[in-house]
Amino acid sequence: MILQYWGATRGEIASAVVGDDLVPDARLVATRSITLHAPPADVFPWLRQMGFGRAGWYSYDLIDNLGRRSARAIESEWQNLQQGDAVPAGPLDFEAVIVDPPQAFALRLREAPGERRRTQFSLAYELRPDTAGTRLVTRVRARVDLAGGRLVEKLILGPGDGIMLRKQLLSLARRTGPTR
DSSP: OTTTTTTOOHHHHHSOOTTGGGSTTOSEEEEEEEEESSOHHHHHHHHHTOBTTTTBOSSOHHHHSTTOOOOSSOOGGGOOOOTTOEEEOSSSEEEEEEEETTTEEEEEEOOOTTOOOSEEEEEEEEEEEETTEEEEEEEEEEEEOSTTHHHIIIIIIHHHHHHHHHHHHHHHHHHHSTTO
């Protein structure tokens, strides 16, 4: 799959990442990583403020933020996100399942009580202290239980998410780097 392990080391791919239990029977599992030149405490606020109509997703804004430019600064009004809160993502919402500053942040598609979505998706961020600042390890886990779901996972969801997440990680590196 395109960009399934972009930037990740073998150890990161093999290791557990926070939120792995959110989609336990995932068929799509992708680990992408990047080194950021800022400590985890300086990186976490960028993650906490993500969302459609909030800070954006720091990716291709035309696609995932209706052309609205993603935030270029930490915005205090978006720093109050807590576990259980909705994170808007366009037509669907995520739920902030893990909000553990400054080391872990995880989202999953929001479900109504008692509902089990036919599409399950989680996106987790683990901020690991590194000599350069932070090693940001992400893990996507998904399962599409619809006709043709395996093809959707393999040909659309996996590559599409890989392209978008790579851009997100590179944008976070620019926003948190020493030249910001």
